[in-house]
Amino acid sequence: MVEQSLTGIYIFEKEKFIYVNKRFCEIFGYSEEEILNDLKPTDVVTREEVATASENIDKRLKGDVDSVRYTARGKHKEGRTLWIEIHGTHIKYEGNDVITGTVLDITERRLNEERIKNLNQELEGKVKNRTKELNDKLLELERMNGIFINREFRIKELKDKIKDFESKK
Numbered sequence: 001m002v003e004q005s006l007t008g009i010y011i012f013e014k015e016k017f018i019y020v021n022k023r024f025c026e027i028f029g030y031s032e033e034e035i036l037n038d039l040k041p042t043d044v045v046t047r048e049e050v051a052t053a054s055e056n057i058d059k060r061l062k063g064d065v066d067s068v069r070y071t072a073r074g075k076h077k078e079g080r081t082l083w084i085e086i087h088g089t090h091i092k093y094e095g096n097d098v099i100t101g102t103v104l105d106i107t108e109r110r111l112n113e114e115r116i117k118n119l120n121q122e123l124e125g126k127v128k129n130r131t132k133e134l135n136d137k138l139l140e141l142e143r144m145n146g147i148f149i150n151r152e153f154r155i156k157e158l159k160d161k162i163k164d165f166e167s168k169k
Contacts, residue, residue, distance in 0.1 A: 002021050003021055003022055005021060005023055006023060007023060007102045007103070007104055008020070008021065008023045008024030008025075008026075008027045008028075008102060008103035008104070008105075009021040009023070009024060009100075009101070009102055009103075010024050010041075010088075010099075010100065010101060010102075010103065011093060011098050011099070011100045012041045012098060012099055013096060013097070013098050014057065014061060015040050015041075016036075016040065017035050017036050017039060017040075017041065018036070018093075018098065019036075020032060020035050020036065024103060027074070027076075027082070027084070027103060027105045028044050028074065028075070028076055028077060029076045029077035029078055030077050034077075041053065041057060041099075042054055042057075043075070044074055044075055045072050045073065045074055045075060045084075046072075046073040046074070046075050046081055048073065049072040049073050049074075052070070052072065053072060053086075056068045056070065056086075056088070057088075057099060060088060060089070060090035060099050061090060061097055061099070063090065065090075066089060066090055067087065067088060067089035067090070067101075068086070068087070068088055069085070069086065069087045069088075070085075070086055071083065071084070071085050071086075071106065071110075072084055072086060074103075074105075082105055082107040083105070083106045083107045083109075083110040083111075084103050084104065084105060084106060084107075085103070085104040085106050086101060086102075086103055087101045087102045087103075088100065088101030088102075089101055
């Protein structure tokens with residue numbers, strides 16, 4: 001079942017992976033042998049994420065927390081960055097302190113969230129601009145309405161004066 005999982009599954013000691021499933025290998029682009037023989041857990045995250053990953057590993061191994069869940073930037077074998085969601089729990093395995101957990105590749109979700117955020121900002125900008133345009137038009141209409149009303153009052157005054165003038169003749 002673990003080998004058929006859509007989630008990357010791992011077990012590692014502080015500096016060494018001791019188990020990874022097929023999906024874990026696919027997420028990062030390495031073979032199982034490369035991961036088990038050559039990589040440390042911090043090798044699959046970007047340089048900027050190493051301190052956070054190390055801190056989370058230490059917290060679990062020291063017993064400060066049992067488990068953590070966080071999002072980080074992962075590092076694919078080909079060098080590209082991907083977004084991953086990591087969940088890991090401290091357990092005893094064959095008498096040793098290890099961390100077992102899951103990794104989800106959330107790159108597409110993260111990119112879609114960024115697209116939505118950008119579209120929302122663009123839309124908010126358009127709404128703001130359109131609202132300003134409409135307010136400007138409203139002010140112009142109110143100004144024109146004032147001019148027309150004043151013109152009507154002036155015409156009425158002139159008609160009244162003409163009537164007065166004609167009646168005095």
